Amino acid sequence: MFERIRRVVVKEFIQLFRDRRMKAIVFVIPIMQLIVFGYAVTTDVNDIRTAIYDLDRTAESRELFRRLEASGYFSIRYSVQSPAEIQELLDRGKITAAIQVNRGFSADIKRKQQTGIQILVDGTDSNTATVAMDYANRIILKYARDLGTSALLLSPLPAPVRGGIELNALAWYNPELKSKNYNVPGVIAFVIMLTCLLLTSMAVVREREIGTMEQLMVTPIRPLELILGKTIPFALIGFFDMLLVTAVAFLKFDIPMKGSFALLIAATAVYLLSVLGMGLFISTIAKTQQQALMATFLFYVPAVLLSGFMFPVDNMPEVIQYGTYLNPLRYFLVIIRGIFLKGNGIAVLWPQMAALLVLGLVVMTISSLRFSKRLG
Numbered sequence: 020m021f022e023r024i025r026r027v028v029v030k031e032f033i034q035l036f037r038d039r040r041m042k043a044i045v046f047v048i049p050i051m052q053l054i055v056f057g058y059a060v061t062t063d064v065n066d067i068r069t070a071i072y073d074l075d076r077t078a079e080s081r082e083l084f085r086r087l088e089a090s091g092y093f094s095i096r097y098s099v100q101s102p103a104e105i106q107e108l109l110d111r112g113k114i115t116a117a118i119q120v121n122r123g124f125s126a127d128i129k130r131k132q133q134t135g136i137q138i139l140v141d142g143t144d145s146n147t148a149t150v151a152m153d154y155a156n157r158i159i160l161k162y163a164r165d166l167g168t169s170a171l172l173l174s175p176l177p178a179p180v181r182g183g184i185e186l187n188a189l190a191w192y193n194p195e196l197k198s199k200n201y202n203v204p205g206v207i208a209f210v211i212m213l214t215c216l217l218l219t220s221m222a223v224v225r226e227r228e229i230g231t232m233e234q235l236m237v238t239p240i241r242p243l244e245l246i247l248g249k250t251i252p253f254a255l256i257g258f259f260d261m262l263l264v265t266a267v268a269f270l271k272f273d274i275p276m277k278g279s280f281a282l283l284i285a286a287t288a289v290y291l292l293s294v295l296g297m298g299l300f301i302s303t304i305a306k307t308q309q310q311a312l313m314a315t316f317l318f319y320v321p322a323v324l325l326s327g328f329m330f331p332v333d334n335m336p337e338v339i340q341y342g343t344y345l346n347p348l349r350y351f352l353v354i355i356r357g358i359f360l361k362g363n364g365i366a367v368l369w370p371q372m373a374a375l376l377v378l379g380l381v382v383m384t385i386s387s388l389r390f391s392k393r394l395g
Contacts, residue, residue, distance in 0.1 A: 071117070344374075
């Protein structure tokens with residue numbers, strides 16, 4: 020039995036590395052995806068294009084604008100002379116934010132009286148607008164404390180609380196709130212899924228297209244042995260790609276890994292069970308490689324959207340939330356981020372791993388029975 024499985028595994032590797040497209044899927048595409056997503060998929064907001072409208076023209080107002088630009092978040096591109104210029108710049112998309120300091124700003128500060136600063140933001144990108152207002156609020160409040168006053172107000176944000184209470188915020192696990200630390204581990208999960216789905220589904224269908232499936236069926240090899248021989252190579256490739264993109268995450272993006280690497284290996288093995296099972300299932304419904312490719316993306320895109328990577332699962336409609344329990348990505352994202360960022364162990368992650376194991380066994384069983392039936 021093991022000899023027959025070994026022969027099929029060797030045949031799969033030989034066939035795989037003869038195909039340039041398959042070699043690109045294994046070696047090139049995972050790294051390209053990680054680099055593109057690592058740089059492009061980010062919620063960090065830097066270099067906010069800003070216009071200033073200084074009606075006070077004092078040392079205090081200039082110091083405020085200097086601090087805003089020195090923060091690295093705001094890039095002052097324009098100094099305007101009227102509200103109409105601000106409107107024009109916002110309409111044309113040349114700026115994201117405009118900050119206005121009214122007359123009497125310096126005098127009010129010196130008299131310890133309440134004064135105001137107005138920020139206008141382009142709300143067409145709500146995330147950038149919200150983050151820009153939050154950055155401005157923090158910088159202005161810090162400036163107010165340095166001046167020894169709590170009378171600075173940022174409109175339209177609410178006034179800071181007066182008195183002796185000071186709020187100190189601390190972010191655990193990702194103190195600098197770098198989005199790449201959140202995104203890159205998720206991309207690793209996507210790369211593994213896409214690579215294994217494509218390889219598994221297309222390899223089986225290719226056998227049927229070129230007529231070698233019938234040759235395999237007349238050999239002494241049994242359906243179970245053929246299934247194992249077909250899936251083991253792609254499981255090994257899945258592990259290889261995981262190691263490859265994890266190495267790139269360390270070397271290129273400096274992503275921390277606080278948890279156990281052995282646990283990551285074990286979690287990947289459980290994750291691959293469901294991914295390879297789904298690829299095998301796709302191979303039983305597709306008759307051509309083009310159909311297998313389309314079916315792969317019909318499964319992959321909703322899986323990504325419903326994984327919680329882009330949109331929180333808790334914010335989805337209740338019916339959709341129940342559907343996400345059938346998505347292996349949902350569980351693996353929790354596991355891989357827990358290992359990378361939190362240093363979680365099996366005591367914390369066992370519910371997700373158990374769910375992945377059950378889901379993988381069910382999917383692999385259904386796919387194997389269907390595959391065996393088609394062989395018969």
